[in-house]
Amino acid sequence: MDMTAMRKPLVLAVALSAILLLAAAAADVDVTVRDSDLESEETMWDLYERWRRVYASSSQDLPSSDMMKSRFEAFKANARQVNEFNKKEGMSYTLGLNKFSDMSYEEFAAKYTGGMPGSIADDRSSAGAVSCKLREKNVPLTWDWRDSRAVTPVKDQGPCGSCWAFSVVGAVESINKIRTGILLTLSEQQVLDCSGAGDCVFGYPKDAFNHIVNTGVSLDSRGKPPYYPPYEAQKKQCRFDLEKPPFVKIDGICFAQSGDETALKLAVLSQPVSVIIQISDRFHSYHGGVFDGPCGTETKDNHVVLVVGYGVTTDNIKYWIVKNSWGEGWGESGYIRMKRDITDKNGICGITTWAMYPVKKYIVAHDDADVAAY
Structure with missing residues (x-):
């Protein structure tokens, strides 16, 4: 029996299982913005890392250090806006982090x-x-x-x-x-x-x-x-x-x-x-x-x-x-x-x-x- 032919379905099955596990793990990640997330650069970075586990594929797969810094700055501004807006009373809608959250509004609107x-x-x-x-x-x-x-x-x-x-x-x-x-x-x-x-x-x-x-x-x-x-x-x-x-x-x-x-x-x-x-x-x-x-x-x-x-x-x-x-x-x-x-x-x-x-x-x-x- 051709062992190579036998391995192909197994490799595909393992790869698919890995993808499904990663998707399930990302789905369990909490990217809700809380006051504690905004306390310091470190806590904000932790939030950004959690966000990237869910949305990195929608942003940059392997951004350069300069690009990462730019994305992080945009992310911080968006996270603060989401947090401040959702604290307001009497609003008829809410904001949230999504796949666009590490883009400036100007970049987003252009694309x-x-x-x-x-x-x-x-x-x-x-x-x-x-x-x-x-x-x-x-x-x-x-x-x-x-x-x-x-x-x-x-x-x-x-x-x-x-x-x-x-x-x-x-x-x-x-x-x-x-x-x-x-x-x-x-x-x-x-x-x-x-x-x-x-x-x-x-x-x-x-x-x-x-x-x-x-x-x-x-x-x-x-x-x-x-x-x-x-x-x-x-x-x-x-x-x-x-x-x-x-x-x-x-x-x-x-x-x-x-x-x-x-x-x-x-x-x-x-x-x-x-x-x-x-x-x-x-x-x-x-x-x-x-x-x-x-x-x-x-x-x-x-x-x-x-x-x-x-x-x-x-x-x-x-x-x-x-x-x-x-x-x-x-x-x-x-x-x-x-x-x-x-x-x-x-x-x-x-x-x-x-x-x-x-x-x-x-x-x-x-x-x-x-x-x-x-």
Whole structure:
């Protein structure tokens, strides 16, 4: 018997066991910030070491001494902010350490945001292929498209400002499920590579939607069957082939009325909606609860996310349910609840100012091929 062949499964099993043990150990590490952690450089370093046991792979695998010092300084500032904020009384949300905690806010925003609205001259009223008017009737108190299994799992854009592609693809995945009954995982990488809507610095959601109107979007390699190569967090040469379906198309796009939370609510009741928001350092450390600001005001901090529902807490705080693209380890398993019905007509973080959603006709689909061919 070939002993080498026998050893391979054993080696793989041992390696897998080691990985699982390390993951389990990391999951047990407490990275909650306490006053005792901030008492000295030594205690802060101990906290940083615990944090690195959980998040080092999201930061730097083998940083240089200068880089380590820079990361540690950023980590200390973020840890102090988290600790001080969570001591405040009457807050509707909490902050926490996450995989971004050894990055300065400026570095973080440069890598993980990148949404751009279109030109002011854009004719919003004619953007859709069919009527965009929504009627207000039988509006429920709460709504969540996840309950209808019309939302794919949270994805991770990585250190690439491709949030615009993830929000657009998420909206198309959802409307395709609503119209066909089948939830498919579609390719952000194809939209990043082929749409001409942007790159890892910034992108235009409207142009990405128009690409899917005119060309379509492939199934992601994580889907069934594999078609477009997996997401790489960088723009590559387009590998899309119109002669090789399957791919999903939409019929047009619509805009919700800007500066009107009721209009956004009606749109979300119809389907998940892509929105551009302006984030802040508190947003990047968000851990849970209903986020009520403050928000950024700089256009460079624009971030594109997907509103999948709305709700209200037991103490009557109204909120939007927002799907992000920073992985399930951020926020509430990759989601954030953002305060709804505020005095600013533009909504929290400007959530109503540039809200859009795809239009797709109803079709009867019997399998994946039927869905993709339309």
